[in-house]
Amino acid sequence: MTAQVIDGKAFAATMRGKIASHVARLKEVHHVTPGLAVILVGQDPASEVYVRNKNKSTVEVGMNSYEHKLPADTSEADLYALIDQLNADPAVHGILCQFPVPDHLSERDIVARIDPAKDVDGLHVLNAGLLASGQRAMVSCTPLGCLMLLRDQLGNLSGKNAVVIGRSNLVGKPVAQLLLRDSCTVTIAHSRTANIEEVVRGADIVVAAVGRAEMVKGDWIKKGAVVIDVGINRIPAPERGEGKTRLVGDVDYASAAEVAGAITPVPGGVGPMTIACLLANTVTACCRANGFPEPEGLTA
Numbered sequence: 001m002t003a004q005v006i007d008g009k010a011f012a013a014t015m016r017g018k019i020a021s022h023v024a025r026l027k028e029v030h031h032v033t034p035g036l037a038v039i040l041v042g043q044d045p046a047s048e049v050y051v052r053n054k055n056k057s058t059v060e061v062g063m064n065s066y067e068h069k070l071p072a073d074t075s076e077a078d079l080y081a082l083i084d085q086l087n088a089d090p091a092v093h094g095i096l097c098q099f100p101v102p103d104h105l106s107e108r109d110i111v112a113r114i115d116p117a118k119d120v121d122g123l124h125v126l127n128a129g130l131l132a133s134g135q136r137a138m139v140s141c142t143p144l145g146c147l148m149l150l151r152d153q154l155g156n157l158s159g160k161n162a163v164v165i166g167r168s169n170l171v172g173k174p175v176a177q178l179l180l181r182d183s184c185t186v187t188i189a190h191s192r193t194a195n196i197e198e199v200v201r202g203a204d205i206v207v208a209a210v211g212r213a214e215m216v217k218g219d220w221i222k223k224g225a226v227v228i229d230v231g232i233n234r235i236p237a238p239e240r241g242e243g244k245t246r247l248v249g250d251v252d253y254a255s256a257a258e259v260a261g262a263i264t265p266v267p268g269g270v271g272p273m274t275i276a277c278l279l280a281n282t283v284t285a286c287c288r289a290n291g292f293p294e295p296e297g298l299t300a
């Protein structure tokens with residue numbers, strides 16, 4: 001079997017088109033433009049690229065983008081003053097601080113400072129708790145992207161055996177909650193899971209979010225399973241020339257694609273969905289803040 005390749009890049013582009021239509025309607029009917037504020041502390045090169053892409057995509061779908069680039073030695077007090085100002089600004093419907101942040105700052109405390117209604121990363125404990133208790137929440141972007149790709153691939157997820165590899169607050173836990181909400185039977189596997197290969201072999205759906213390059217091998221995968229690879233790992237690629245690197249996921253793509261029914265590539269799978277879902281969450285936050293109906297097809 002050669003797996004169908006799940007094209008996250010194309011799916012994300014279609015989503016951005018729907019978001020742009022929704023934004024145009026909000027402007028025309030309600031004279032409201034959704035606004036997203038992105039904070040970057042320091043000069044991590046990858047983060048600079050992600051923030052640039054977030055800004056560009058936000059503007060392309062017709063929303064307002066507010067970019068705040070702060071020096072690496074920004075104090076906690078100054079960062080919180082900015083967050084407080086954005087929390088109070090009615091033109092800003094979504095706020096996020098790009099991670100990682102410099103060591104003297106705490107990601108957990110930064111997220112806690114953001115108004116949960118504007119927490120378009122879905123990381124605030126209130127949003128995590130709402131999601132876990134099956135209530136309306138802001139849902140983290142990468143998990144939301146995984147869910148959308150799975151629903152598109154399989155339709156109804158009810159009754160499927162899903163194994164999520166990884167237990168991070170950013171991906172593993174919220175993905176598991178979303179799959180549970182869609183009536184999957186969910187197992188969360190992690191570094192201490194005994195016989196992890198056997199556990200994964202029982203899965204109709206595998207979500208790999210463990211942060212270890214090509215850890216999940218083809219012989220771990222059940223024939224016909226849908227494999228969602230969240231990992232983005234840069235590894236040496238001497239075959240491309242001295243000092244060159246390439247991106248791989250947490251799944252050994254070549255061997256898994258021989259067994260799986262469908263699989264996301266890296267790059268071009270889950271990654272592009274993260275930014276599309278961020279835009280979707282900003283529209284959702286804007287609609288909720290103004291008492292407008294929930295945007296169809298953009299929420300979990």
Ligand SMILES: Nc1nc2c(c(=O)[nH]1)N[C@@H](CN(C=O)c1ccc(C(=O)N[C@@H](CCC(=O)O)C(=O)O)cc1)CN2
Nearest residue numbers: 050096097098099100121141267268269270271272274
């Ligand atoms: N506050 C947040 N910080 C971070 C998040 C997040 O969701 N919120 N996630 C990542 C970075 N990230 C978005 O912020 C992100 C990562 C990867 C991609 C993406 O499209 N990846 C491409 C490959 C890109 C490349 O060539 O390097 C792909 O997979 O196709 C988008 C967004 C950490 N920080």
